[in-house]
Amino acid sequence: MPKRTFIRLDEDKKERVMRAAIGEFQARGYEDAKIEDIAQNAGVAKGSIYQYFEDKKDLFLYSVTWTIEYFMKMIDRQTPLKDMDIYEYFLSGSRERFEMIRKEPLLVSFAIDFTQGKYGGLAEEISRELKQVGEQYELKLIANGKKRRTIRDDMDDKLLLLFFQGVTEKFTMRVMEMAKNFKYEPTEEQLLEMKGLIESMVLLLKQGMGRN
Amino acid sequence: MPKRTFIRLDEDKKERVMRAAIGEFQARGYEDAKIEDIAQNAGVAKGSIYQYFEDKKDLFLYSVTWTIEYFMKMIDRQTPLKDMDIYEYFLSGSRERFEMIRKEPLLVSFAIDFTQGKYGGLAEEISRELKQVGEQYELKLIANGKKRRTIRDDMDDKLLLLFFQGVTEKFTMRVMEMAKNFKYEPTEEQLLEMKGLIESMVLLLKQGMGRN
DNA sequence: GCAGATTATGACTTCATAGTCATATTTTAT
């Protein structure tokens, strides 16, 4: 947890510090990240970082928390997260992610890294929670889909989830790569390609998990 | 590259050193791995490690190479790797991986970590090559599947590959977790569960990518 | 415009470990 001093800082400085930290951790990994560099990039002195946080680990953990909270706010504003069909969920999720990657590539990269356990045990606890929230929701969608007869009911929910998550995760990575390529505004053509990709994937999902 | 001294060592010592190194890197990550501990676990002095390798990085890179070569030997011995159907490929691949995880959990964990880029840029070059070999083969299976009419031909090969890989990777992780749980001989029941899981997954794949 | 509180700073200390090297031990060749 950050110290009182950090909490009372004005938003602008807080954000500068957090983005500098996240950028450093994302680029170099926890061990290689240098507090000195983070301070430099945030435009403060190294000593200040230690007025804000207990130690390096504290700073790292708060970087994770900060990122999660950032996305929480984003998502709250966008999706109503009501009871959707799982295919809609994939569709809107993919689009949402695509937008986020374009707007906040750093935060998305960082989130993917800690979700996938790239920082060893460090971020495990916090990110496991996050994962489970998503998972719970997806399981609900699957159960509802079965009732609604849009999902085959001859298979275990857990297995269907595995299938769905596998496709989703890999696909997210793909979308990330594409988004990186067109740094600025994507062309009409690229947007169409993206759209086609997403829709084809939905088709594959539907075909696989759906009741045919 | 290891020094001449290391290459001339007897197999037993070489293996002890490599397994100690891999164990350390896998458990603690590159930066946190301590040469002293590796030496200790291999039953040699710290100085000896530096008679064998240029530096820490050299040792790490060779750990990756050694692991890849180990699996190459394994796989060569098992699968004929002829022209299979992609569903058979998934099936036999899953079983093969299951066996490997039980036999060499450490090496598999390590391989998964560096394949997924957990060591930052360090292992990137070597492991990208490995990935591409697999990918090339899988693309061939997809192309053949289309000809043979076991795979739908209304979709891009790359997209089908993405779909296939997503499912496969996530599934491998799941299998890993299960294999960890029954450390010793799996019970009859557990083996059946495993078998069921694999077969259900094949069904989902077939349904999704297949020509229906 | 002053005093007390808060925040900022970077030179300095501490600490851990990568990497060295002089010496000891073992192996090989004759």
Place this chain on the structure above:
DNA sequence: ATAAAATATGACTATGAAGTCATAATCTGC
């Protein structure tokens, strides 16, 4: 059996980054 070559060892050095702290600058309320 002996000398030369190869290998092993761990105390020692060098390095670099985390974390400290005394002091300076800034802010806040009166």
